Amino acid sequence: MKAPFDPREAFGATKVYRLLPFRSTRLDDSRHVITNDAGEHLVLDDQTLRALVDRSLAPGAPVLRDLEARHFLFHPPATTALDLLALKWRTRLERLAEFTSLHIFVLTLRCEHNCHYCQVSRQTEDRAAFDMSREDAERAVELVFESPARRLKIEFQGGEPLLAFELLRHVVLCAEARNATEGRDLGFVVATNLALLSDEMLAFFRAHRVHVSTSLDGPRDLHERQRPRRGGGSHALVESGVARVRAALGADAVSALMTTTPAALREVEAVIDEYVRLGFHSIFLRPVSPFGFAVKTGLARRYDADAWLAFYRRGLDHILAINRGGYPIREEMTAILLQKMRSTEASGYVDLQSPAGAVTAAVVYNYDGRVYASDEGRMLAEMGNHAFALGHVRDSYDELFGSEAVAEWLAASMTEGAPMCSDCAFLPWCGADPVYHVATQGDVVGHKAFSEFCRRQTGMLRHIVSLLEDDPAARDVLEGWA
Amino acid sequence: MVAPPPVVIGPDGIEIQVDLRVFRLIAVQKTAYRLADRCTAAFGVVEGDVLPVILRLAPSTTDDLARVLADAFLRELLDQELRERVGEETAPLRALILAHAFSRTGLIER
Numbered sequence: 055m056k057a058p059f060d061p062r063e064a065f066g067a068t069k070v071y072r073l074l075p076f077r078s079t080r081l082d083d084s085r086h087v088i089t090n091d092a093g094e095h096l097v098l099d100d101q102t103l104r105a106l107v108d109r110s111l112a113p114g115a116p117v118l119r120d121l122e123a124r125h126f127l128f129h130p131p132a133t134t135a136l137d138l139l140a141l142k143w144r145t146r147l148e149r150l151a152e153f154t155s156l157h158i159f160v161l162t163l164r165c166e167h168n169c170h171y172c173q174v175s176r177q178t179e180d181r182a183a184f185d186m187s188r189e190d191a192e193r194a195v196e197l198v199f200e201s202p203a204r205r206l207k208i209e210f211q212g213g214e215p216l217l218a219f220e221l222l223r224h225v226v227l228c229a230e231a232r233n234a235t236e237g238r239d240l241g242f243v244v245a246t247n248l249a250l251l252s253d254e255m256l257a258f259f260r261a262h263r264v265h266v267s268t269s270l271d272g273p274r275d276l277h278e279r280q281r282p283r284r285g286g287g288s289h290a291l292v293e294s295g296v297a298r299v300r301a302a303l304g305a306d307a308v309s310a311l312m313t314t315t316p317a318a319l320r321e322v323e324a325v326i327d328e329y330v331r332l333g334f335h336s337i338f339l340r341p342v343s344p345f346g347f348a349v350k351t352g353l354a355r356r357y358d359a360d361a362w363l364a365f366y367r368r369g370l371d372h373i374l375a376i377n378r379g380g381y382p383i384r385e386e387m388t389a390i391l392l393q394k395m396r397s398t399e400a401s402g403y404v405d406l407q408s409p410a411g412a413v414t415a416a417v418v419y420n421y422d423g424r425v426y427a428s429d430e431g432r433m434l435a436e437m438g439n440h441a442f443a444l445g446h447v448r449d450s451y452d453e454l455f456g457s458e459a460v461a462e463w464l465a466a467s468m469t470e471g472a473p474m475c476s477d478c479a480f481l482p483w484c485g486a487d488p489v490y491h492v493a494t495q496g497d498v499v500g501h502k503a504f505s506e507f508c509r510r511q512t513g514m515l516r517h518i519v520s521l522l523e524d525d526p527a528a529r530d531v532l533e534g535w536a
Numbered sequence: 537m538v539a540p541p542p543v544v545i546g547p548d549g550i551e552i553q554v555d556l557r558v559f560r561l562i563a564v565q566k567t568a569y570r571l572a573d574r575c576t577a578a579f580g581v582v583e584g585d586v587l588p589v590i591l592r593l594a595p596s597t598t599d600d601l602a603r604v605l606a607d608a609f610l611r612e613l614l615d616q617e618l619r620e621r622v623g624e625e626t627a628p629l630r631a632l633i634l635a636h637a638f639s640r641t642g643l644i645e646r
Contacts, residue, residue, distance in 0.1 A: 073629075075623075075629055075633070076626070080615065091630070104618065107618060140637035143634065143637045473569055474566075501569075503570055503571065503572040
């Protein structure tokens with residue numbers, strides 16, 4: 055007859071642990087970062103990592119508690135760790151069921167600026183050739199609502215979308231009318247240089263809660279060198295436009311983006327100081343995309359990942375010092391990575407997803423009615439490569455989003471199966487950029503040993519982990535960004 | 537303690553004798569892939585348990601740089617071998633956790 059209870063020892067933790075799945079990558083000459091599939095991490099020195107795997111860690115060593123708490127090992131027969139890891143893993147991937155939430159409308163390619171690094175804009179008055187038609191815009195709104203996502207964001211881009219303000223207004227009103235029955239969490243963003251901002255536009259943005267995103271490349275000299283316009287005054291227009299948006303819509307209703315050119319590389323502190331002077335509490339240090347005019351002009355090749363990383367580290371140092379001085383400002387890319395490191399919540403950042411965020415998180419409706427998997431996919435098409443063209447707004451939702459071609463490159467974009475990525479400790483915090491790798495290597499996956507994207511992302515992550523480990527003052531600030 | 541594989545820096549590049557009783561072939565292959573931006577690895581025919589690997593270098597590579605690269609290869613090889621050990625040991629658990637994570641999502645019925 056079986057005893058009513060298992061023996062006492064069956065309920066106690068065994069001294070012999072079992073490893074849970076983890077990946078390891080060198081942080082520096084003597085330390086490794088280890089991560090699990092939920093994105094939890096620890097930093098271990100060489101000796102400790104090997105002792106962990108060899109089961110030769112001293113019994114009672116404090117690191118054992120850390121390893122167990124962050125799900126790198128467990129003591130059978132307890133299986134709570136497996137349940138928790140499964141739950142966290144599922145939570146991180148929940149966004150996939152939502153599918154496309156960001157819908158970018160390129161209302162026009164026309165622009166009155168002539169920025170050196172711009173991928174797509176046209177200096178022309180020809181509305182018929184370079185503006186989206188009302189019919190195509192209305193069809194695109196229908197496609198937006200065919201997405202299963204509860205949260206829908208429509209972002210207006212260009213060219214300069216305020217040159218097509220009547221169309222912008224039409225799209226907002228169409229989407230709101232449709233949403234009266236749909237009941238989604240619907241939001242709007244307009245990416246504008248603010249030069250054409252009128253009081254009528256501001257009133258419309260206020261009434262329909264349209265967030266404003268603008269471009270600010272730094273102090274006046276630098277900004278106007280990079281973003282020239284006929285008649286000049288680009289920087290003054292941004293400065294006054296930002297003030298007007300804040301007065302009309304609220305302090306948080308406007309954000310700004312910069313583009314890192316070789317000139318900006320030398321002036322990162324001045325760029326950041328300008329953001330502070332204009333009252334921004336956020337800055338996004340980002341490199342030039344290897345697309346469009348940036349390639350034609352050679353700009354994309356004028357600095358490599360190492361130069362960009364030096365710029366990033368200097369900039370982040372400066373931002374941390376400003377925070378310690380009492381002015382809160384965060385670097386957005388760092389904040390996104392910290393959020394991925396600290397939270398099991400799915401990240402909404404399109405450019406660092408696996409499978410790729412193109413299509414699964416964002417899609418672009420171009421001025422001519424063509425639909426692209428991402429903004430970069432449309433820029434690649436401007437260079438003659440249509441690998442990421444999905445079709446036309448006249449096509450059905452299933453034809454656009456459910457094609458074999460889309461499924462194929464999405465599957466290929468999964469970092470979990472990509473050489474070098476699959477055993478990289480940074481995998482849970484990183485993502486795939488298939489458009490970048492098609493543009494630079496002609497291949498969706500790309501060879502990561504030659505990838506500037508990989509070098510940049512892993513370089514940033516190494517720097518952030520090192521700061522969290524070695525610099526308590528920096529850690530205090532960074533913890534507040536996660 | 538495992539002795540590092542013998543290394544010879546010669547005119548054809550860096551020659552490394554990898555003992556496959558110590559290192560898995562997949563670990564050697566992944567190491568070569570990871571260093572592909574710095575050298576090209578050519579694998580010879582296995583004799584006994586030894587796999588000869590030649591790292592071909594650019595003609596301008598100095599002896600000092602070649603030694604740095606040889607050290608990088610050996611260090612990466614150790615790291616890759618450890619990754620493979622962990623991966624092999626935990627693969628069934630990873631599959632179990634993944635199955636558990638998606639067991640109630642209805643994906644199987646689709």
